[in-house]
Amino acid sequence: EGFTISSAGGMHGISNYDTVAGSWVYDLEDYRILNNEIHDFDYGMRIRRSSGEISGNNVHDTYLTGIWVEDWPLAPATPGPSTISGNTFLNNGSGATDYDLRVEDTYTGTLVSGNTVTGGLGASESCIYVRNQAGDLTLSGNQISGCTTGVWIRTTASFPIQKVNLQGNTITGGTTGINIEQTAGTVPNQVVMIGGSTANSNSI
Numbered sequence: 001e002g003f004t005i006s007s008a009g010g011m012h013g014i015s016n017y018d019t020v021a022g023s024w025v026y027d028l029e030d031y032r033i034l035n036n037e038i039h040d041f042d043y044g045m046r047i048r049r050s051s052g053e054i055s056g057n058n059v060h061d062t063y064l065t066g067i068w069v070e071d072w073p074l075a076p077a078t079p080g081p082s083t084i085s086g087n088t089f090l091n092n093g094s095g096a097t098d099y100d101l102r103v104e105d106t107y108t109g110t111l112v113s114g115n116t117v118t119g120g121l122g123a124s125e126s127c128i129y130v131r132n133q134a135g136d137l138t139l140s141g142n143q144i145s146g147c148t149t150g151v152w153i154r155t156t157a158s159f160p161i162q163k164v165n166l167q168g169n170t171i172t173g174g175t176t177g178i179n180i181e182q183t184a185g186t187v188p189n190q191v192v193m194i195g196g197s198t199a200n201s202n203s204i
Helices: none
Strands: 004-015 028-034 037-048 050-055 058-060 065-070 083-085 088-090 099-106 111-113 116-118 126-140 143-145 149-155 161-167 170-172 176-182 189-194
Touching: 037 050, 058 065, 149 161
Parallel strands: 004 037, 028 050, 037 058, 037 065, 050 083, 058 088, 065 099, 083 111, 088 116, 099 126, 111 126, 116 143, 126 149, 126 161, 143 170, 149 176, 161 189
Antiparallel strands: none
16 A cells, blocks of 8 residues: 555566466455556556455556456356446556556456546547456446547457446547447347436436
8 A cells, every 4th residue: 555666667566466476366355455656567457356446546657558357257256346446547558458447357246436547549548448247347436538438348258247337427538438349259148237317327
């Protein structure tokens, strides 16, 4: 908590990858990454198959992706969801991986809330990128501005469920607010709820 972490050309600012063993350390529970400034890595953070909280961080000027949270909800369906809230993103990503925040194959109940994301209108930019499986993933109260695509929800494989709730987000100054795309695979239960009520409406 409260660190400044930077490296010109380093891979991960924070991750659960064991560089000595050369493998990921899965099933971490109750991790907390709070109030740090992270910049100039390939990935500001990359967290896989873990449950916890990423809040209050300032992530900027990363080369590939600001924060990438990738879970594994099928086998096994543990350790559970994470909360990604109150973070500030600026000038993250480039080329085909131009994402400030990437959430992939998320556990049921994962929450992305109250983040401020400022893009740079890159050709392939998506400021929040949701990929493949999601069980009740909620994107709420995020402030997204200047992004070529504000939120990109994409399906590239077959899996049982993709349910994404977009509630109370503000998306301004970009080219496309929300892009929902299926490029491969089948999903028997696929629901994207945009708003759902006046109280939960998004401003785009």
